[in-house]
Amino acid sequence: MKIVVCIKQVPGTSQVEIDPETGVLKRDGAAAKINPYDLYALETAMRLKERCGGTVTAVTMGPPQAEAMMKEAYMMGVDQAYVFTDRTFAGADVLATSYTLAQGITSICDYDMIICGKQTTDGDTAQVGPAMAEYLGIPCAAWVGEITDVDEDFVTVGQDFVNVRQLAKMKLPCLITVEKDIYTPRLPSYRLKAATKDRKVEMITFADFKDQDVTHYGLKGSATSVERIFPPESHDGQIFMKGSAEQTAGELADIFAERKYI
Template identity: 55%
Template sequence: MKIIVCMKQVPAGTKVDIDPETGAMKRLSGDTRTNPYDLFALETALQLREKLGGTVTVLTMGPPQTEEMMRDAYTMGADDAVILSDRKFAGADVLATSYALAQGITVLGGADLIICGRQTTDGDTAQVGPAIAEHLTLPHAAWVAEITGADESAIRVRQDLVSVSQESEIPYPCLITVDKDMCVPRLPSYLLKKETAARPVRVLTFEDLPDQDLSRYGLIGSPTAVVRMFAPPEREKQVYLEGDAAGKTDGLFAILTGKKII
């Protein structure tokens, strides 16, 4: 069983800089972390490998700094790690991102099963996984809440949709996106960290991809564009009023009238 897990490094908080020209986030301007939904995808892959055998490869698109995330995946049990990294990929929307990842999967020789997290915490579109499957013409199931069975020929899943639950059996090769709470991601292993310290993380650039049409990648290949993006305003700090009930009432009244709320 050859499994590929698509992962993404996302901002760890709201304090990120915005490019004034493109409206895109400067992803290296703040702290980052592994997209939480992708941890469920990786754990799902590792459990399937334990049951069926095979390998788990993690794949991401991003700057070279995403190697830290990939090494974290090694400490959880991933066998291989690959980064798609090239300035030509910058500014990609869902369509361009999914196409580049699909091309990367093609370079890796495809997979029996591709697993993605349900969505990312920075984009929240939940579209990249299904779009990858469409580019690769693979059957797929999104928002998988449970894997009810798996063998060497097919995987059986339950999807919790808006108002119904649906069970499907999907033959390999295929793609699924998994929801949270379907498993508990394992903790990183210190022993695996030591064992994989010298294990390489492969980097693929635009030149490595079979389709060299620049109009399919990055900002150029993105039919949608960000009109405006901004960080949410900081919330005001809490104010504690001291004194008796009458004094607190007068203080609250002064604050509300000062803000012209009343």
């Protein structure tokens, strides 16, 4: 089975810079990590490889510094890794991001299944995976919490919809987005780190894509724009109270009333 897993670098801290003109995150040089949900996608891909045989290819769209993240993916057992990187892709919304990923994947390899994390911690839209499937013209199942059966033609998955669980059978090739409860992600392997230290991460640019219309990518290809984005505020003020339950309850009530919470 040929499996492609999509991963993304997200800010590793809440202290991030925002471009005042475009309203997007400044990712160059910022502390970064693998999107937590994508670790579950990576583990799902590795479990399927162990179960069915085949290969796992990891892809991402981002700045050249994403190479370090892809090296970490090698340490988890990924066979090949690609970074789609070009200034043309910068500032993309969900529409342009999913189109870029779809174009990038079709330019590098064939696939039986594409696996994505449910969402990213810097965007939280949970839309890129399904949008990619639309562009690729393949079936998609989101919120997958279990893979119950898979063979060379079909895969059956369990989808978790809060109070409802649904089984879906799809013909390959297809795309799934996985929940965090599907598997426990493995840790990077020191043995694989040594074995893959010289393995190259391929850099794919706009020139490698079949579609050379720049209006389909980045800010030009984005149908939406962010009105305002900002890092979460941190509150360092703390109040410590001592005394009986009656005393501290009274003090808390006074504070809440003063701040007009009650």
